[in-house]
Amino acid sequence: MTYCLYDARGYVGDLASVHGLELISDFATRVTNEPQIKKFFQEGQAPITKELIAGFKAIHSSDKNIADTIDNLVNLLVKCDTVAIISDGTGIESPDLTIHRGTHEIGGSCVELCSNSGNTRLIIDIGMPLVNADRSLFDWGAHRKSTMSELRSEKILPAVDGLYENDKPTITAVLLSHAHLDHYGFLQFVHPDIPIYMSMGTKALTEVSNTFLNTGVKLDRVKTFEMWQTFRINEFAVTPYLMDHSAPDATAFLIEADGQRIFYTGDFRGHGRKGILLDKLTKDPPSRVNYLVMEGSMLGRDEGLFPDENSVEQALYDLIVSQKGLCYVFTSSQNLDRLVSIYRATRRSGKTLVIDLYTAFVLDKLGVISHSIPQFGWEGIRVLYSYYHAQKLADLDRALLYKYKSAKIEFEEIRDNTDNMVLLAKDSRYFRNVITKLTAYSKALAVFSMWHGYLERGNLGEFLESNGIPITEIHTSGHAYIGQLQMLADALKPRWIIPIHTFYPEKFKEMFPNVIQLDDNETISLC
Ligand SMILES: [Zn+2]
Numbered sequence: 001m002t003y004c005l006y007d008a009r010g011y012v013g014d015l016a017s018v019h020g021l022e023l024i025s026d027f028a029t030r031v032t033n034e035p036q037i038k039k040f041f042q043e044g045q046a047p048i049t050k051e052l053i054a055g056f057k058a059i060h061s062s063d064k065n066i067a068d069t070i071d072n073l074v075n076l077l078v079k080c081d082t083v084a085i086i087s088d089g090t091g092i093e094s095p096d097l098t099i100h101r102g103t104h105e106i107g108g109s110c111v112e113l114c115s116n117s118g119n120t121r122l123i124i125d126i127g128m129p130l131v132n133a134d135r136s137l138f139d140w141g142a143h144r145k146s147t148m149s150e151l152r153s154e155k156i157l158p159a160v161d162g163l164y165e166n167d168k169p170t171i172t173a174v175l176l177s178h179a180h181l182d183h184y185g186f187l188q189f190v191h192p193d194i195p196i197y198m199s200m201g202t203k204a205l206t207e208v209s210n211t212f213l214n215t216g217v218k219l220d221r222v223k224t225f226e227m228w229q230t231f232r233i234n235e236f237a238v239t240p241y242l243m244d245h246s247a248p249d250a251t252a253f254l255i256e257a258d259g260q261r262i263f264y265t266g267d268f269r270g271h272g273r274k275g276i277l278l279d280k281l282t283k284d285p286p287s288r289v290n291y292l293v294m295e296g297s298m299l300g301r302d303e304g305l306f307p308d309e310n311s312v313e314q315a316l317y318d319l320i321v322s323q324k325g326l327c328y329v330f331t332s333s334q335n336l337d338r339l340v341s342i343y344r345a346t347r348r349s350g351k352t353l354v355i356d357l358y359t360a361f362v363l364d365k366l367g368v369i370s371h372s373i374p375q376f377g378w379e380g381i382r383v384l385y386s387y388y389h390a391q392k393l394a395d396l397d398r399a400l401l402y403k404y405k406s407a408k409i410e411f412e413e414i415r416d417n418t419d420n421m422v423l424l425a426k427d428s429r430y431f432r433n434v435i436t437k438l439t440a441y442s443k444a445l446a447v448f449s450m451w452h453g454y455l456e457r458g459n460l461g462e463f464l465e466s467n468g469i470p471i472t473e474i475h476t477s478g479h480a481y482i483g484q485l486q487m488l489a490d491a492l493k494p495r496w497i498i499p500i501h502t503f504y505p506e507k508f509k510e511m512f513p514n515v516i517q518l519d520d521n522e523t524i525s526l527c
Contacts, residue, residue, distance in 0.1 A: 003088055005073070007048070007080040010259030011290050011495060011527075015076065015086060016069050024069045032059055045085040052084070053077050079288070093258035094527035097291070100158035102500045103518045105131055106297050107138070107182035109501055110158040113236070116258040120234040123163060123174045124253060124264055128185025129156070137457070140185075148189060157186060159521060169193045173233050177266030178250035179205035179334065188216045197233075199240065200224045201249020204365040205334055211396050212358060212389075227251070239286070243268040244277045246478030248336040249369050254286050260526045262291045263492055267501065270484040271308035271476060273337045278484060282491035291526055292494035296502030297479035304452075306476040309337050312449070315474045316345035319447060326418045326444035327351075328425040328435065328469070330460070333359040335478070336366060336373065338449055339424075343374045343381070346422045354382050354414060354423045357389035360404050382409035384423075386430045411437070418442035427460045439467045446471045486511060 003021050005012045015021065025041040034055030040046035056074050061067045077084055085092075093116040100110040107130030113122045129138045133155075143156055148166055151157045162170025169191040176184050176198040184206065190196065196219075198206070203224055209215050225231055227242040241252040245267045253264045263286065270278030306312050320327050331338045339359070346353040355363075360376040360383045367373055376383050383404050393400040414421050415438060425431045425446070438444065446469050448455050455461060455473070464471050480488070489497060489512055496516050499505035508515045518524065 003086055005076045006085040006087055006092055007083055010261060012079055012288065013076045015073060020069050024066055027061060027066050028059055040084065044087065045083055048077060048080045048082060048084055089527045092527050094525040095257040095260055096523050097526055098523040099500060099518050099520060100160055101520050103520050104503065104505060106501050106503060107131060109183050111264065111293065112160060113255060113257065113262065115235040117235065120172045120236055121170060122233060122236060123160060123171050125177055125183040126174060126186045126190060127182040130182050157189060163191065164189050165191050167191060173197060175238065175253060176202055178202055178245060178247040180247050180267065192218050192221065195221050195223055197223050197225055199249040199251050201366060201369040204368055208362050208365055212392050241281060242277055244270055244272045244274040246272065246335045246337060248366055260290050261288055262293065262526065263289045264293045265295050267295055267479060269478060269480045273309050273340060275308065282487050285491040289492045289494045291496050291498060292489060292492055293498045293500050294485060294488065295479065296485065296499050296504065296508060298477060298481055299502050299504040299507045303481055304475065304477060306474060308476055309341055312474055312476050313341040313345050316342060316447065317348050319472065320345055320351060320422055321349035323445055324419055325442045326438060327422045328444060328446040329422060329449055330425050330427065330446065331449040333362045340374060342424065347380050351420045351422050352380050352382055354384050354409055354421055356384050356386060356424065357393060357404065359424055361393060376404050376407040381407060383407045384409055388430060414438065415441050427458055432463060435467060444469050448473045449475050451475065
């Protein structure tokens with residue numbers, strides 16, 4: 001059995017085996033009269049005083065084992081707050097961690113932390129799966145009409161007692177890391193009395209999805225947090241960290257409970273427009289993280305041709321500036337980094353970016369997080385109105401239709417200026433119609449600026465080909481490369497690493513010596 005050193009905030013480091021502990025205890029109490037050292041070994045704990053550390057430093061042994069063990073002890077003691085405790089872990093309070101879904105898959109993330117007292121239960125992320133149990137694609141459309149008990153019995157909703165609308169609520173709060181459906185897609189089923197914490201950007205995008213996708217989430221109980229500002233939820237202290245990801249305002253959480261410090265990364269990377277956030281986090285990491293729950297989406301995936309968002313912007317520019325005729329760019333309107341890259345590449349080439357009404361609304365809502373997000377009123381941005389989007393906005397607030405009108409562009413203006421236009425496009429019936437009509441007037445090319453897997457799933461490629469439109473893929477991943485995962489783990493120096501959000505959790509063990517690989521719904525005590 002290994003003994004460890006703890007302090008008031010939890011685990012500090014490994015100390016010695018039972019045998020090693022007896023050895024230094026016997027030796028130290030024999031050769032010194034320092035009362036703090038006697039207290040430390042006799043009672044298993046002592047306040048951290050200069051005398052304790054100075055007393056150990058004054059002890060010299062010719063036995064290398066004893067000398068090394070004392071050195072190690074001194075190195076740990078200097079890191080301790082107020083009280084140092086020698087323990088094998090028994091009697092130390094420990095919260096429980098359960099990953100309800102996500103130990104062996106990307107998507108459907110749902111993590112629970114329960115305090116030692118059992119009085120506080122937090123859920124972090126409540127995502128919709130991307131795949132079924134057999135790894136075939138998950139199709140929400142096939143389940144949309146199911147009742148909540150059907151969804152629970154079919155194991156589509158994670159098995160969490162006290163979370164859902166038809167339960168007595170015993171979950172204290174839900175925390176969301178970011179607005180991707182695989183992290184928040186089942187929010188609509190959460191009991192309306194349970195508060196939900198998220199960043200302002202995540203809230204803005206959740207509201208947009210409510211408007212356009214009728215997600216039915218009740219957002220009146222949402223509490224927004226400020227990045228790097230610690231807040232308390234009963235026994236838990238939560239510190240949100242802004243992370244670089246393809247969703248804006250994505251958050252990692254440092255959660256302290258019962259003296260344990262858990263860092264949940266959410267989805268992150270270090271090669272987007274906010275890549276500097278990963279550098280900052282690794283240069284000035286939170287101290288003494290006991291458990292790192294880290295995403296591993298890129299394990300088993302190709303890193304692709306474009307290493308970062310800057311190279312994406314450059315490739316887009318090279319293509320757009322040399323294009324005679326229309327340029328369609330297919331991307332997600334909620335990938336803010338990519339929208340900025342497309343806008344910058346378009347402006348540098350002196351052309352105009354045409355966005356749809358939905359994208360204009362997304363950018364407008366995200367204005368709450370930054371003034372440097374391109375907006376409908378900016379030079380070189382025009383807005384294309386579709387009946388469907390206009391109807392959705394009018395249902396929410398008729399004034400929104402007029403808000404964006406100054407930037408409105410008609411089909412004829414695009415048709416007559418095809419050499420100077422870049423159209424942000426979606427694979428929808430509306431856009432297929434627009435593209436088919438414009439094909440009669442201009443040659444065109446298409447850029448697919450999303451994960452390659454999405455292109456394989458539909459028949460967009462065939463549709464474009466039938467219209468004589470060549471397609472080029474320009475994309476960089478929203479997720480951390482293996483080197484970036486290692487960089488974060490090296491900086492945080494957690495006692496244990498727990499894989500999540502990966503199809504290959506076993507690969508973590510090839511990269512790190514201290515991995516706990518869990519199964520879905522398995523509960524461990526963090527101590
Ligand atoms: Zn994500």
